[in-house]
Amino acid sequence: MNLNETHDPARRSWVADANDPAGDFPIQNLPFAVFRDAHGAVARGGVAIGSSIVDLATLRACSPFEGLAAEALDAAAESTLNRLMGMGQPAWSALRLALSRALAEGSPLREAVETALVPQSGATFQVPAHIGDYTDMYTSVHHATNIGRLFRPDNPLMPNFKWLPVGYHGRASSIDVSGQRFRRPVGQTMPPGADKPSFGPCKRLDYEFEIGIWMGTGNTLGEPVAIDAADEHVFGLCLLNDWSARDIQAWEYQPLGPFLSKSFATTISPWIVTLEALEPYRVPWTRPDEDPAPLPYLESEDNRSRGGIDLTIEAWLQTSEEREAGAEGHRLSHSTFAHSYWSVAQMIAHHTVGGCNLQPGDLIGSGTQSGPGEGEAAAMIELTQGGKNPVTLADGITRTFLEDGDTVVFKGWCEREGRVRIGFGLCEGTVLPAREL
Numbered sequence: 001m002n003l004n005e006t007h008d009p010a011r012r013s014w015v016a017d018a019n020d021p022a023g024d025f026p027i028q029n030l031p032f033a034v035f036r037d038a039h040g041a042v043a044r045g046g047v048a049i050g051s052s053i054v055d056l057a058t059l060r061a062c063s064p065f066e067g068l069a070a071e072a073l074d075a076a077a078e079s080t081l082n083r084l085m086g087m088g089q090p091a092w093s094a095l096r097l098a099l100s101r102a103l104a105e106g107s108p109l110r111e112a113v114e115t116a117l118v119p120q121s122g123a124t125f126q127v128p129a130h131i132g133d134y135t136d137m138y139t140s141v142h143h144a145t146n147i148g149r150l151f152r153p154d155n156p157l158m159p160n161f162k163w164l165p166v167g168y169h170g171r172a173s174s175i176d177v178s179g180q181r182f183r184r185p186v187g188q189t190m191p192p193g194a195d196k197p198s199f200g201p202c203k204r205l206d207y208e209f210e211i212g213i214w215m216g217t218g219n220t221l222g223e224p225v226a227i228d229a230a231d232e233h234v235f236g237l238c239l240l241n242d243w244s245a246r247d248i249q250a251w252e253y254q255p256l257g258p259f260l261s262k263s264f265a266t267t268i269s270p271w272i273v274t275l276e277a278l279e280p281y282r283v284p285w286t287r288p289d290e291d292p293a294p295l296p297y298l299e300s301e302d303n304r305s306r307g308g309i310d311l312t313i314e315a316w317l318q319t320s321e322e323r324e325a326g327a328e329g330h331r332l333s334h335s336t337f338a339h340s341y342w343s344v345a346q347m348i349a350h351h352t353v354g355g356c357n358l359q360p361g362d363l364i365g366s367g368t369q370s371g372p373g374e375g376e377a378a379a380m381i382e383l384t385q386g387g388k389n390p391v392t393l394a395d396g397i398t399r400t401f402l403e404d405g406d407t408v409v410f411k412g413w414c415e416r417e418g419r420v421r422i423g424f425g426l427c428e429g430t431v432l433p434a435r436e437l
Contacts, residue, residue: 001089001231006030006100007280009420013103014110015117018050024413024423025050027103030096031236031271031424032081034129038122045076045084045128048271048425049103051120058116064109069098081129081272085216085235086360092216092235093276125179125270129214129361131172135351136210136242136262136365138166139342143370146382162291164298165342165350170242170365171263178427182265184404184434187248197251201434202261204246204387205402209315209378209410211337211366212240212268213344221357227300230345233358236272237344239313239410239427240365243267246381246401266365269410269427277422281414282306285343297353298346307343312336313369313412315378319397320405329409330393333378335371404433 005011006028012019013027025031025048035046035053044057056077065073072095075084084091102109138144141161148156160166184205188197216235219225225233242262249261285307293299313336318329342350347364370378377383380401383391390398402408410427 001276001279003279004097006096006276009418011100012105013049014105014107015050015052015103018103020050021421023050023421024048024425026420026422027100028420029273029277029422030099031273031277032076032084032128033125033270033272034080034127035123035125035270037118043079043126045078045081046118046123047099048120052117053120053123054099054103054113055116055118059113062112062115064102064112065095065098068094073098080361082361085129085214086218088217089232089276092274096274096276125177127175127177127268128270128272131175131361131363132359134170134172134175134266134363134365135167136170136367137342137347138367139340139347140368140370140378141341142339142372142376143368143378143382146370146377150381150386162341163295165347167347167351168257170266172363174263175266175268175363177268177270178425178429180265180267180429181432182243182429183432185245185248185260185264186434186437187245187260188251189247190251200437202245202248203401204381205431206244206246206380207315207402207408208242208244208368209313209333210240210242210368211311211313212238213347213364213366214238214272215358215362215364216360218359218362219352219357222355224297224352224355225348225358227298227345227349228302230348231275233348234275234344235360236274237278237309237311237424238272239269239412239424241267241408241410241427241429242365242368243429244379265429267427267429268363269412269425271425273422273424278309278311278414280419281310281416283308283310283338287341294346297349303343303345307345308338308340309344309414310336310338310416311412311414313378313410316409316411317393317399318407318409319393319403320407322394323407327394329407332383332391333370333376335369335376335378337366337369339371340366340369402431404431406431
């Protein structure tokens with residue numbers, strides 16, 4: 001994947017607010033989503049430009065493109081993006097190029113595209129693809145170390161962490177887009193010193209800031225994806241909140257891992273930023289010299305030179321009072337996905353090396369993306385050292401874990417000198433009280 005005219009920082013759009021340097025959706029981004037407009041029409045694919053959406057179904061009716069771009073537009077206009085995802089990188093690139101040219105200043109297609117613009121403010125979004133399978137990984141050494149220290153101070157990292165990207169099979173049916181409102185989960189917990197578990201609402205509800213990896217073309221059952229071919233199979237990225245019931249998790253996770261503590265809700269941002277749009281923000285993938293070198297199937301020169309992505313991530317907490325007052329809330333953390341111990345390509349290579357077949361629309365969570373410094377922890381359990389040191393919000397309000405009415409908001413963007421900032425939009429979810437027992 002190479003830089004091309006779609007990445008040109010000098011390219012401007014005739015959609016005026018797409019040229020705002022602080023905006024998430026300039027012409028260099030062009031992320032995909034599935035939406036309904038204010039009139040409640042059928043769901044269809046859309047592309048963000050400034051504060052508007054290019055309604056791809058309306059655009060398709062104008063037949064503005066030819067060849068592979070036209071075929072890709074036809075797929076992108078459907079009620080899920082699965083068919084587009086399965087068409088592969090050449091089709092994705094052809095459509096991106098055609099859209100970029102159509103939205104650029106001076107485009108002869110402006111009149112046709114203008115008829116397809118709808119405001120984002122009046123749209124409702126849905127999960128952009130049918131998710132056949134969802135895998136959650138564990139790829140931040142800083143998160144793994146911080147969590148490990150709470151339970152194993154002398155030996156925080158499990159012996160396999162530096163050898164493979166750990167993962168578990170998650171629940172696809174409870175994934176929803178930004179704006180998700182969910183009830184506090186209930187389940188069994190084992191109180192300290194008790195001789196039997198109790199049942200009731202979770203008392204240690206947490207968020208986890210992850211990056212969602214949307215699969216494009218799949219692989220045949222039994223045929224692994226080589227590390228240097230992984231980019232060809234990844235459609236794009238989103239922001240992902242892996243909500244976690246820590247007290248339920250502590251009792252249930254041994255020996256098979258999370259179950260009810262993770263299956264009640266997962267929130268994703270509605271926009272998928274394509275891997276091609278992220279190309280200017282690639283950085284080398286590194287690890288400490290004293291750490292073991294990856295096994296051959298997880299190692300390559302290309303991954304070393306450009307396997308990382310410098311994606312800035314921030315988590316914010318907004319209380320119900322702040323939300324009613326229109327206040328932004330309190331920033332809890334600020335870090336970058338470039339700190340990930342395992343790269344996207346390594347996650348895909350490991351996921352498939354045993355023969356697992358990934359399919360278009362499958363979703364992979366990167367695991368909680370904490371950084372090494374103060375203020376870079378991407379979960380409450382880390383920020384509060386397991387609840388021992390509450391976080392102080394505005395007006396002296398404190399939190400050890402999330403309270404009913406709290407909204408957690410994730411933000412993400414890429415920026416680099418000489419390049420145009422591109423963003424991911426918001427990923428937000430709100431905690432409702434538990435159901436009555």
